[in-house]
Amino acid sequence: MMLAKAPIRVLIVDDHAVVRDGVAALLERQPDMEAVGEAADGAEALAQFRALAPDVTLMDVQMRGAGGLEATEAIRRLSPQARILVLTTYSGDAQAIRAIRAGAAGYLLKSCIRRELLDAIRTVHGGGRYISAEIAHQLATHALDEPLTDRELTILRLLADGHANKEVGYRLDLSTDTIKSHLKTLYAKLGVDDRTHAVTVAARRGYIER
Structure with a gap:
């Protein structure tokens, strides 16, 4: 008899409770995922990551208190194999590049959550990268631009x-x-x-x- 695969354990980091609740409800309807914890800022995210060791961390960027990019860097220092998927309202290419350099494996717009979140989690959990199409277009558009000092x-x-x-x-x-x-x-x-x-x-x- 084949054993069922363990569900993907997800930590949700966002400073808005309504967003955390909405994402958790979406995940709980999936047979291969479970929300194992929540955090409202970067410092809490690091503490929860230490305590829960999630498979995938969904990370907001701009939060009250410690921000998501700083938390991403801290988590990756703690666990270089950590899989972090950024969830944000900001579609700017410069911010996406900072997130990827900080160690994020994916960058997803909150406006795309219903359409793309589940696929993004599975992709990132499987070792791949996931970039929203709108973000990918921005990155391609500005790929040859000279960066700001x-x-x-x-x-x-x-x-x-x-x-x-x-x-x-x-x-x-x-x-x-x-x-x-x-x-x-x-x-x-x-x-x-x-x-x-x-x-x-x-x-x-x-x-x-x-």
Whole structure:
């Protein structure tokens, strides 16, 4: 007699209880999956991972307290074989790249949960990668783009906070002319003409949070 396969044990990490409850209910209807635990932030996710050793961890990115990318890195340091599937509302290519570099095996938009979540969990559990089609398109579109430097990202965040060039220069100990030069390069990389558009595009692609 063949023994039934053990169900895929899933840890759900999200700072919204309604999302955790919805995903848990979906998983419990599957004969090959079970929700074994929940966490509301990155620190709790790490603690729950230690306690439960799930097969797959579903990880939100932006949460109150410790974030999902930091938790992903911490879990992968603890267990390099951990299978982590990011669930997020953010479709930006820059954020997806950060998640993959942090150790995520998949990146799925919450808008696709009903259609794709179960297949994504099975794929990631089986050792594969799963990237939402919309995310894959963004990654392909920007694959050859020159990445932003740490200095450019810092300037972007200061722009997003509403600081003028002179204030940005003061905070970074740089001249206004140097800031203008950085902005010229930054605009070219993002394909924009002004600071408002730069902040909008950077937020959409996941370079900065708004």
